[in-house]
Amino acid sequence: MGQQLVDEKNIAILGAGAVGQLIYQQLLTDGNAPLLIARENERQQRVTFTALDGEVTESTAILASPKSVSPLLEQVRLLIVCVKAYQVCDALNSIIDKLSPKCHILLLHNGMGPHLEVPALLHGQGLSLGTTSQAALKHERWHIEQTGSGSTQLGHLTGPRLSQELRTRLLSAIPNSQWCEPILPSLWHKLAINAAINPLTAIHDCCNGKLAEEQYRQQISVVVSELIEVASADGIELDKSALINRVYEVIGLTAANFSSMHQDVLNKRKTEIESINGFVVQRAQHHNLTVNENLSLLEQVKNMESDYLK
Numbered sequence: 001m002g003q004q005l006v007d008e009k010n011i012a013i014l015g016a017g018a019v020g021q022l023i024y025q026q027l028l029t030d031g032n033a034p035l036l037i038a039r040e041n042e043r044q045q046r047v048t049f050t051a052l053d054g055e056v057t058e059s060t061a062i063l064a065s066p067k068s069v070s071p072l073l074e075q076v077r078l079l080i081v082c083v084k085a086y087q088v089c090d091a092l093n094s095i096i097d098k099l100s101p102k103c104h105i106l107l108l109h110n111g112m113g114p115h116l117e118v119p120a121l122l123h124g125q126g127l128s129l130g131t132t133s134q135a136a137l138k139h140e141r142w143h144i145e146q147t148g149s150g151s152t153q154l155g156h157l158t159g160p161r162l163s164q165e166l167r168t169r170l171l172s173a174i175p176n177s178q179w180c181e182p183i184l185p186s187l188w189h190k191l192a193i194n195a196a197i198n199p200l201t202a203i204h205d206c207c208n209g210k211l212a213e214e215q216y217r218q219q220i221s222v223v224v225s226e227l228i229e230v231a232s233a234d235g236i237e238l239d240k241s242a243l244i245n246r247v248y249e250v251i252g253l254t255a256a257n258f259s260s261m262h263q264d265v266l267n268k269r270k271t272e273i274e275s276i277n278g279f280v281v282q283r284a285q286h287h288n289l290t291v292n293e294n295l296s297l298l299e300q301v302k303n304m305e306s307d308y309l310k
């Protein structure tokens, strides 16, 4: 009939920041290159990747922009959204009309919140969520370096399920990744780590390892306790001692690193505080709970931001 058959494995990545480019590189290794959807105009783009072992590789990515790629977008069967939490709804809105109802959406960002709004934006597409503790650094616009291994949890949230073929492809391409159902406990778990570490390192202008000191112990304990109470009101039960142990494990493993929020404040960028401690505060308000420590951290970081953001 002259009509090109759609490859049911077509993957696109929306957002070509450090995590978007890292997932792109990992999916490249199994042959079928994903489409990269970024702000830039549609073109072929040389991308450089420095792996954990220092090996540098170059490849050519097909870059697409939300404005100009509707024929390509129609063929995408998995869209991995790798923008910041506060950009997810706008980014999805800019392309959702061009996506097939057969396309599955996977949100992969720090913090929580968009999963409550995104279902209303979808046109029949299924939705999965993910969290990753893999770390990558952007050296230049098209050169990233993987700086931390870490694990990745992915799982279904709502609507039609991701095909078995694409799920297998994702799990085999992303090292140390698991399919978890239900997925929300994994996201709350990661949220607790970020809620304890990120604002304190930004406020006290310190590396993650500093938070192992006794002076921060009580505050970290309260942040995590408040979060556990809110998660429980949201139907997610978390174990406090396991969570506190994990927070200190991450502090130890990343002792010399500066958290992403510390770097955002240092570079005068908008932080992810609204979708980390801000999400805890928002859900607490929803359930008529008080979370003073999370609220105080939210306000302190918002105050720092307002000093440098217009």
Ligand code: PAF
Binding pocket: 110, 133, 193, 194, 197, 198, 208, 250, 254, 257, 258, 259, 260, 261
């Ligand atoms: O956001 C970050 O910086 C990281 O998720 C973490 C785990 C806090 C380590 O720095």
